[in-house]
Amino acid sequence: MTKRLFLKAAFGLTLLGIASGTARADDxxxxxxxxxxxxxxxxxxxxxxxxxxxxxxxxxxxxxxxxxxxxxxxxxxxxxxxxxxxxxxxxxxxxxxxxxxxxxxxxxxxxxxxxxxxxxATDALLKRPNEADLAKPADISGKTVGAGKASSQLAQLQDYAKTLGQPVTIREYVGNTDAYADLAAGRIAAVANSYTNIAYVAKQRPDTFAVVEPPFGPKSxxxxxxxxxxxxxxxxxxxxxxxxxxxxxxxxxxxxxxxxxxxxxxxxxxxxxxx
The missing domain is CATH 3.40.190.10 (Periplasmic binding protein-like II)
Structure with a gap:
């Protein structure tokens, strides 16, 4: 093998090594x-x-x-x-x-x-306990309901609200903690979130929150x-x-x-x- 061919071969192997290293880094x-x-x-x-x-x-x-x-x-x-x-x-x-x-x-x-x-992750509603006028999901008709900003639960709430008789005012929250605080203070009627999440919240604070049965969203x-x-x-x-x-x-x-x-x-x- 001539010196030129040897250098070309070595250079090719070097490029192959670099390419292989890049592939490994990308994996x-x-x-x-x-x-x-x-x-x-x-x-x-x-x-x-x-x-x-x-x-x-x-x-x-x-x-x-x-x-x-x-x-x-x-x-x-x-x-x-x-x-x-x-x-x-x-x-x-x-x-x-x-x-x-x-x-x-x-x-x-x-x-x-x-x-x-x-x-x-099926969507459901959290309310304050003993809210007789919110016995089922459809009862949010005409009320104000919170949900997490940019969440699937918000999108499901928006779709569900369109099926109800009266407009639902939907308030978006950066964090669910703020939504729950507004619910506890009576500033909104309910919060939409996954059944899993709100069942946990209601279990932790049964004197403050309750789940509206059944969930209203499609199975997810x-x-x-x-x-x-x-x-x-x-x-x-x-x-x-x-x-x-x-x-x-x-x-x-x-x-x-x-x-x-x-x-x-x-x-x-x-x-x-x-x-």
Whole structure:
């Protein structure tokens, strides 16, 4: 081999090495394993999934990702944002996965890869106890109701309100805590959120809140999501396998009982959401 051919071959191998290194760097699972840290984006005002208690970040999401991290040998780094900034934060690469959790919808499935659902997300209403004029969901007709800004629950409330006889005044809140505070103070008649969330809130403060039965929204589920991109597929597959394992060995049901008071029946995947 001449010196020129040798140099060309060596240069080609160098480029191949650079290309391979770039591919490895672009692979989300390889990158996460290399750093030893999984960055998880969420909001911390969505009990019982994520909330602050005595200054500590707690909830089902915290426990579930701690278990996933142990199984995968990864440290979990939480990145907290107001909800309307969480999905844009994922797109901007601020974290690897969203743990909101997020209601699985057709529109979101077109943009994101969802992991196996971890809880029921069907929309329902929270009210003050002993409100005789709010005995069923349709009784919000003509009243003021709150919901989380940029949430699926808000969109479902808006759609449902259109079916009622009188206009519903809908107030959007950056955080559910503020919505619950306004409800407790009598400034709004109800708050729309997932049945899972409001059942937890009502259980914690039965003298202040009660659930309006039945839920009014179509059957839906909560799930975690990551970017829908080829380089993210390996990470999505690994996290999905971890959640399915937790479901099979009973750990997911145990966490649901701990935080919801009862296990929540969920499918291994949602392929055709009603929303």
């Amino acid at each position: 989300a699972l390889a990158r996460v394993r290399a750093t030893g840290t999984l960055k998880v984006g969420t909001e911390t005002a969505f009990a019982p999934f994520d909330f602050i208690d005595a200054g500590q970040h707690v909830g089902l999401n915290v426990d579930l990702f701690e278990a996933l991290g142990k199984d995968m040998g990864l440290k979990i780094q939480w990145v907290a944002l107001p909800w309307e900034g969480v999905l844009p934060g994922l797109q901007a690469g601020k974290f690897d996965v969203v743990a909101g959790p997020v209601t699985i919808t057709k529109a979101r499935m077109e943009r994101y890869r969802f992991l196996p659902p971890i809880a029921d 589920y909560f799930g975690y999501l990551i970017p829908k991109a080829p380089e993210s597929a390996t990470l999505a597959d690994a996290l999905s396998a971890g959640i399915v394992k937790m479901k099979a060995d009973g750990r997911l049901a145990a966490l649901q009982k701990k935080w919801f008071g009862a296990a929540s029946d969920t499918p291994d995947a949602v392929t055709a959401p009603e929303l």
